[in-house]
Amino acid sequence: MHIPDGFISTPVSIATYAVSAATGGVAVYRAKKNFADRLVPMAGVCAAFIFAAQMMNFPIAAGTSGHFLGAVLACVLLGPSAGFWVMTLVLAVQALLFADGGITALGANVMNMGLIGGIVIYFIMMGVLKLLPKNKKIFLGTVAVASWLSVVLAAAVCSLELAFSGTIPFRIVFPAMTATHALIGIGEALITTAVTAYVLSARPDLVFAWSEDPTFGLNREVLADG
Numbered sequence: 001m002h003i004p005d006g007f008i009s010t011p012v013s014i015a016t017y018a019v020s021a022a023t024g025g026v027a028v029y030r031a032k033k034n035f036a037d038r039l040v041p042m043a044g045v046c047a048a049f050i051f052a053a054q055m056m057n058f059p060i061a062a063g064t065s066g067h068f069l070g071a072v073l074a075c076v077l078l079g080p081s082a083g084f085w086v087m088t089l090v091l092a093v094q095a096l097l098f099a100d101g102g103i104t105a106l107g108a109n110v111m112n113m114g115l116i117g118g119i120v121i122y123f124i125m126m127g128v129l130k131l132l133p134k135n136k137k138i139f140l141g142t143v144a145v146a147s148w149l150s151v152v153l154a155a156a157v158c159s160l161e162l163a164f165s166g167t168i169p170f171r172i173v174f175p176a177m178t179a180t181h182a183l184i185g186i187g188e189a190l191i192t193t194a195v196t197a198y199v200l201s202a203r204p205d206l207v208f209a210w211s212e213d214p215t216f217g218l219n220r221e222v223l224a225d226g
Contacts, residue, residue, distance in 0.1 A: 001069065001151075001158060001181070002094070003109055005102030009165035016161065017107030023115050024088060031081035039078055042206050046074055047086045053191070054090065055100075067184075069154065071118030072125070072147045073192045077199065079208040080119045087114035108161050117154035121146050126209065136200065139210065140193050147192035148185035155181035 008016075050070035070090075075083035091109050094100040101109045125146035132138050159177040163170035196207065205211050 001067075001109075001113065001154060002091075002101035003105035003112075003158065003161070005104050007102070007165065007167050008105055008108055008161050012161050012165050013104050013107060016105075016111045020088075020107045020110040020115065023084060023111070023119070027081040027084045027119075031079070031085065039082065039206065039208065043078055043082055043086060046070075046077055047089055049195075050074060050086065051090045051093065054094070055098075068191055069113055069117055069147075069151050069188055070192075071113050071154070072121055072143065072150045072188075073195055075118045075122040076143055076192075076196055076209045077207055080122045082208075083118050083122070084114045087118055108158070112154045112158050112161075116157050117150040121150040121153065122209070124149075140197055140200070143196050143209075144189040144193040147189040148182075151181045151185035151188045152178055 050068070050073065053068035053070060056067060071083065071087050074086045077083070078086060088110050091101060091113065092106065095103055095106050095109070125142055129139065129142055132142065155177040156174065159168075159170070159173040162168050162173050167173075200207050200210060
């Protein structure tokens with residue numbers, strides 16, 4: 001999923017940097033309004049967990065491997081704004097200190113994994129939850145599906161960037177990326193759901209999507225009965 005230097009064209013690099021920077025500006029503004037002080041330690045733990053988890057690859061098939069993304073987990077626990085910045089921090093450290101993802105491709109990686117895989121999927125998830133019965137099982141099931149979708153959608157956007165850059169033809173890169181990441185997404189869903197379920201059982205007040213988000217958190221008294 002991490003795009004290295006030299007894989008995307010200059011116009012794509014500039015465009016994705018612009019989108020990521022604009023998203024970051026909005027995220028800072030919204031985080032200042034919505035981020036609760038009690039979530040500060042959770043933000044540090046979440047960033048450390050995602051960073052460590054992304055460094056560990058697991059085999060998929062035919063010599064390929066995948067790694068944890070963590071964008072939905074960050075947004076579910078911290079909210080979309082803080083979740084985006086956790087992902088940005090993780091990706092920046094990986095690129096700058098570990099050469100995992102290129103500097104010129106950092107904007108694309110942040111957009112793919114932080115915006116598309118995080119914020120966009122989070123709001124889709126919360127919109128779906130508004131239409132469903134309010135209980136913990138449905139909440140966690142929706143988190144699982146959203147986690148899987150975040151990996152596949154981020155991979156699809158990544159393949160578009162590579163195709164627009166002329167690196168790999170779309171007819172080759174799109175099916176290869178989405179098929180492989182559909183398998184990776186299963187692991188993503190299992191890890192994200194397990195961590196969310198654990199935090200939800202121990203400290204439900206630390207799960208932003210459960211207790212704080214106005215599109216779902218207002219129903220937390222009903223949810224507690226589930």
